[in-house]
Amino acid sequence: MSRSLKKGPYVDARLLAKVISAKAESRKEPVKTWSRASEISPEMIGATLGVHNGKEFISVFITEEMVGHRLGEFSPSKKFLRHGGKIQKAEEAKTKA
Helix, strand or coil, X not given: CCCCCCCCCCCCHHHHHHHHHHHHHCCCCCEEECCCCCECCHHHCCCEEEEECXXXXXXXXXXXXXXXXXXXXXXXXXXXXXXXXXXXXXXXXXHHC
């Protein structure tokens, strides 16, 4: 469900200030953030952010196509291992052989 148009997009103000200052200083290391709900704004293009996924920071380089999306979309918080069962084990054994 999208946010109301009268409210505008949610962009964490402190994060935006950090990104703008990092771009002005042309820092290479990513700006760390826990704000996964924050939307990507056009001012963030070209910056590298470290988005926390609950365990570690995932480096995300912001491009033009990402504007309007949330930061959490690019830092998955769950790791898919595999589907279980006899069929899966048989397929894995076949690929190893």
